Amino acid sequence: MSSRSVKALLIILALLVGVIAGLLTGILSHLSGSPWPTAIRDGGGAFAVTVTLVILIMGALGLL
Numbered sequence: 001m002s003s004r005s006v007k008a009l010l011i012i013l014a015l016l017v018g019v020i021a022g023l024l025t026g027i028l029s030h031l032s033g034s035p036w037p038t039a040i041r042d043g044g045g046a047f048a049v050t051v052t053l054v055i056l057i058m059g060a061l062g063l064l
Helices: 003-031 036-060
Strands: none
8 A cells, every 4th residue: 555545544534533423422422411503512622633743643654
């Protein structure tokens, strides 16, 4: 596999981890009593933070 393909797969992995974190955060936020717009906002924030953190960690490890 080329280096470009590996980097693309790692970024896709970061996005998938972010989607999972965002979904779980949104669901848990709604189950705790928050209205849907607040739960969606919380899930979106968790997605953004998780993707950023995973990409920064991969970069620091020299994978990207």
